[in-house]
Amino acid sequence: MNTQSLQAVLDAGHPVADHRPWPRVVVTPEIWNTLIEGLAGNVWTLLGLWGETGVVHLAVREEASGMLSVASLPCPDGCFPSVGRRHPPAQRLERTIADLMGLHPVGAPDVRPWLDHGRWPVRHPLGAATAPASPVPPYPFLPVEGESLHQIPVGPVHAGIIEPGHFRFTANGEAVARLEQRLGYVHKGIEGLLKGASLEQAAQLAGRISGDSTVAYALAFARAVEAATETEIPARAHWLRALMAELERLAHHCGDIGAICNDAAFALMLAHCAVLREQILRASAACFGHRLLMDSVIPGGVATDLPADGPDILQSLVTGIRRQFPPLVTLYDNTASLQDRTVKTGFVKPALIRQFGCGGYVGRAGGRAFDARRALGYPPYDELKFEVPLRTDSDVNGRVWLRICEVEQSLALIEQILQKLPSGPVGVALNALGRPCEGMALIEGFRGDILVWLRLNSDGTVARCHPRDPSWFQWPLLEAAIEGNIVADFPLCNKSFNGSYSGHDL
Amino acid sequence: MRKLLLQNLWRLPLTIPAPAPSGQALAELGAKVDQAARQRLGRSLAIREVDAGSCNGCELEIHALNNAFYDLERFGFHFVASPRHADVLLVTGPVTTNMREALERTYAAAPDPKWVVAIGDCGRDGGVFAKSYACAGGVAEVIPVDLHIPGCPPAPMQLLEGLLALLQVN
Numbered sequence: 297m298n299t300q301s302l303q304a305v306l307d308a309g310h311p312v313a314d315h316r317p318w319p320r321v322v323v324t325p326e327i328w329n330t331l332i333e334g335l336a337g338n339v340w341t342l343l344g345l346w347g348e349t350g351v352v353h354l355a356v357r358e359e360a361s362g363m364l365s366v367a368s369l370p371c372p373d374g375c376f377p378s379v380g381r382r383h384p385p386a387q388r389l390e391r392t393i394a395d396l397m398g399l400h401p402v403g404a405p406d407v408r409p410w411l412d413h414g415r416w417p418v419r420h421p422l423g424a425a426t427a428p429a430s431p432v433p434p435y436p437f438l439p440v441e442g443e444s445l446h447q448i449p450v451g452p453v454h455a456g457i458i459e460p461g462h463f464r465f466t467a468n469g470e471a472v473a474r475l476e477q478r479l480g481y482v483h484k485g486i487e488g489l490l491k492g493a494s495l496e497q498a499a500q501l502a503g504r505i506s507g508d509s510t511v512a513y514a515l516a517f518a519r520a521v522e523a524a525t526e527t528e529i530p531a532r533a534h535w536l537r538a539l540m541a542e543l544e545r546l547a548h549h550c551g552d553i554g555a556i557c558n559d560a561a562f563a564l565m566l567a568h569c570a571v572l573r574e575q576i577l578r579a580s581a582a583c584f585g586h587r588l589l590m591d592s593v594i595p596g597g598v599a600t601d602l603p604a605d606g607p608d609i610l611q612s613l614v615t616g617i618r619r620q621f622p623p624l625v626t627l628y629d630n631t632a633s634l635q636d637r638t639v640k641t642g643f644v645k646p647a648l649i650r651q652f653g654c655g656g657y658v659g660r661a662g663g664r665a666f667d668a669r670r671a672l673g674y675p676p677y678d679e680l681k682f683e684v685p686l687r688t689d690s691d692v693n694g695r696v697w698l699r700i701c702e703v704e705q706s707l708a709l710i711e712q713i714l715q716k717l718p719s720g721p722v723g724v725a726l727n728a729l730g731r732p733c734e735g736m737a738l739i740e741g742f743r744g745d746i747l748v749w750l751r752l753n754s755d756g757t758v759a760r761c762h763p764r765d766p767s768w769f770q771w772p773l774l775e776a777a778i779e780g781n782i783v784a785d786f787p788l789c790n791k792s793f794n795g796s797y798s799g800h801d802l
Numbered sequence: 803m804r805k806l807l808l809q810n811l812w813r814l815p816l817t818i819p820a821p822a823p824s825g826q827a828l829a830e831l832g833a834k835v836d837q838a839a840r841q842r843l844g845r846s847l848a849i850r851e852v853d854a855g856s857c858n859g860c861e862l863e864i865h866a867l868n869n870a871f872y873d874l875e876r877f878g879f880h881f882v883a884s885p886r887h888a889d890v891l892l893v894t895g896p897v898t899t900n901m902r903e904a905l906e907r908t909y910a911a912a913p914d915p916k917w918v919v920a921i922g923d924c925g926r927d928g929g930v931f932a933k934s935y936a937c938a939g940g941v942a943e944v945i946p947v948d949l950h951i952p953g954c955p956p957a958p959m960q961l962l963e964g965l966l967a968l969l970q971v972n
């Protein structure tokens with residue numbers, strides 16, 4: 297096990313100028329390998345792994361010190377030592393790097409393509425693009441051997457109104473022996489579109505990486521741009537952003553609590569929770585002009601100020617939910633047939649959650665206390681009072697309860713923001729540095745922590761931007777959660793995770 | 803639970819009055835929907851939603867159609883799990899290259915007569931993703947489209963107005 301601090305390890309590398317707010321360090325293969333060992337030994341947490349032409353970047357966080365850093369390994373020959381070989385959470389990210397950039401992770405245990413289904417007009421669209429193989433190569437699923445096993449292929453087109461992806465179940469009777477996911481169906485090439493985009497276009501794209509987290513992504517993107525350009529935004533903009541972020545969190549938590557119950561055929565909860573959700577979206581539209589708050593957070597501030605009647609609209613929303621929500625919680629708690637479906641279903645081992653650095657309600661229901669709002673304390677959360685609910689039961693029921701607790705926290709946060717909202721302008725012009733600069737941000741969306749890393753050209757356009765969805769570290773755990781459960785409980789488990797396909801596939 | 807049910811029995815319904823069908827949608831449909839299809843399908847339409855690469859924003863608003871405010875089912879629309887049961891395909895997204903075949907196969911699996919409604923700015927022309935290597939750029943690039951409901955995402959009210967136009971020409 298590694299006993300050096302992250303700082304000490306990275307001191308041996310070459311820091312890159314103009315990377316903010318955390319350091320980026322160019323490292324040697326030796327340092328890279330030390331980092332891998334630290335990740336494998338659970339000393340550090342993997343935050344992201346992405347590539348660009350001739351370089352791979354690894355973002356890590358040291359839990360003890362809270363230090364966050366990016367290590368960049370040049371790979372002029374197109375190869376880099378595999379992180380996934382020792383640290384499984386990196387495997388899908390490496391497969392993606394191989395698909396998009398054509399950089400090869402040496403020693404990787406799984407070299408199958410991930411996002412590239414062999415259908416794009418190019419291979420390695422973000423690297424040295426080449427012609428695709430034809431015909432489309434078959435995708436080998438992992439072999440499963442044993443008596444009386446059968447396979448159930450599901451998707452990409454699913455039965456409900458949800459995003460597409462493929463699930464390959466191997467079942468023994470009713471019990472799931474293995475679930476293997478195949479994602480990538482909604483890959484839109486967003487990182488490709490971001491290259492060369494103006495900040496305005498890029499902000500729009502960022503807000504559409506995963507529509508359900510549009511505020512969170514737009515916020516992460518804006519904060520990364522502001523870090524890169526050393527722009528200080530006015531206090532009121534920070535507070536309005538948090539207001540929007542909490543509205544987004546509240547809407548999804550309310551909606552999803554109902555939807556999870558609906559997957560256990562308890563439609564009453566869905567009906568009531570959907571009403572709450574609709575009320576939140578209507579209040580959002582009345583205050584900021586868009587139900588989902590798309591394009592409301594922009595680099596430099598926010599697009600619209602809260603109107604004069606905004607505080608009243610939101611205060612009565614909060615009061616209304618405070619009245620309507622508790623009876624629903626009681627209903628959930630008192631319905632034995634519903635509890636029977638959710639308790640002990642879809643259990644994820646807390647050790648796996650730690651290993652994967654799994655964030656959001658999946659992480660916090662499994663004992664991992666990380667919440668970027670608290671851990672990083674970005675404004676205005678450093679001035680707000682809130683708790684980070686934590687549980688250890690790590691099953692569907694635990695995830696529902698965690699979100700119930702977070703609803704209460706978000707309501708309290710919205711009230712505090714309304715009370716303390718500073719006055720003043722809601723945006724500033726970004727500094728024009730006139731030279732390339734790099735920035736990153738880590739913020740807490742409703743689903744978990746979203747990372748955005750970017751490099752801007754001297755003219756302010758985007759040279760490269762990599763957004764990392766929290767789902768990257770949640771999807772693999774769904775495979776673990778369903779093991780040994782019955783096939784019929786899959787929708788319940790899946791909904792309790794609510795991973796983003798679009799955010800993951802990019 | 804009993805108390806909750808009783809309370810709601812006495813409460814005024816949340817459901818909004820039906821909006822008028824969108825004139826624009828009526829005009830687009832009027833030209834396309836043939837008489838035979840109208841007669842065969844009647845006023846009850848089964849909808850199969852297909853996400854062909856959306857950002858999931860459109861799905862959120864399509865979901866909202868089922869809530870107590872919009873209550874889509876009162877008009878005779880209902881969402882079905884299989885394209886085999888569908889009269890209408892509601893397609894979102896810029897049709898990613900990776901979803902193209904799945905969309906084509908879903909379309910082929912839906913029995914005739916059928917309508918295709920392309921949802922959102924993405925469904926219309928690929929929206930912000932139009933220029934990507936990984937997107938076809940609009941549903942009509944892949945399967946025939948009868949009606950477009952633009953917006954990013956279209957609000958439930960716009961979706962409702964568009965869908966009601968389907969019944970109007972019916």
Ligand code: SF4
Pocket residue numbers: 504507855856857858859860894895896921922923924925929930953954955956
């Ligand atoms: S139209 Fe807008 S909301 Fe709908 S899928 Fe496209 S980007 Fe998302």
